[in-house]
Amino acid sequence: MQPQFQKMLxxxxxxxxxxxxxxxxxxxxxxxxSGNYSVVVLTDGSEQLLTLQLGQVEQIIxxxxxxxxxxxxxxxRPVIINLEYLxxxxxxxxxxxxxxxxxxxxxxxxxxxxxKALKNYIENKIDHxxxxxx
Numbered sequence: 001m002q003p004q005f006q007k008m009l010x011x012x013x014x015x016x017x018x019x020x021x022x023x024x025x026x027x028x029x030x031x032x033x034s035g036n037y038s039v040v041v042l043t044d045g046s047e048q049l050l051t052l053q054l055g056q057v058e059q060i061i062x063x064x065x066x067x068x069x070x071x072x073x074x075x076x077r078p079v080i081i082n083l084e085y086l087x088x089x090x091x092x093x094x095x096x097x098x099x100x101x102x103x104x105x106x107x108x109x110x111x112x113x114x115x116k117a118l119k120n121y122i123e124n125k126i127d128h129x130x131x132x133x134x
Contacts, residue, residue, distance in 0.1 A: 010024050010025045010026055010065070010068065011023065011024055011025065011064075012024075012025055012028075012060060012061060012064050012065065013064065014050055014052065014057070014060060016051055016052075019051070021040075021048060021050065023040060023042070023048065025061075025065060025068065025071070025072070025082070026043075026084075027042050027043050027044070028040055028041070028042060028043070028072075028082050029041045029042060029043055029081070029082055029085050029098045029100055029104065029106055030079055030080060030081045030082060030085075030098055030106065030108065031050075031054065031057055031072075031079065031080040032054075032078060032079045032080075032108065033053070033054040033077065033078045033079065034049070036053055037049055037050060037051055037052070037053070038050040038052055038053065038054050038056075038057045041106055043085070043100035043101070043102055043104055044100075044102060044104060045102075045104040045106075054074075054077075054078075054079075054080065057080070058072075058074060058080055061080070071083050071084055073118065073121070075096060075108070075110050075114050075115070075118055076110045076111050076113075076114030078108065078109075078110065079096075079108045079110065081096065081098060081108075082098070083122075085098040085099060085100055086098060086122070087099035087105070089115050089118060089119050089122075090115075091112055091115055091116060091119065094109055094110060094111065094112055094115060095107050095108070095109060095110070096108045096110050096115060096118070
């Protein structure tokens with residue numbers, strides 16, 4: 001596969017009547033709700049406002065990334081995270097922290113139930129991986 005085409009497989013293109021945003025999924029730390037809008041938090045620490053609700057962005061990710069969209073997971077109502085950058089989950093503090101290779105760190109408050117579900121999901125993935133490697 002050509003390198004440019006390979007890169008495009010990881011891109012999300014969000015377009016409306018006035019704007020078009022093209023973002024590599026590898027550059028997305030998280031997408032957070034902001035009223036009727038969404039804010040994409042990038043690995044370099046910058047943010048991009050989208051004139052779409054979080055549910056609409058979630059649908060676009062599924063449609064455009066297909067099987068690779070599973071790296072993005074919604075944590076409760078307020079945020080979609082890129083699991084590649086998951087750094088820490090604190091149930092007692094109700095905080096989720098993501099960290100990019102660039103050193104950018106971002107934390108989100110989330111419900112204890114949502115964080116517990118995410119923690120269990122990650123632990124089950126680890127258990128599943130270990131049983132297949134034995």
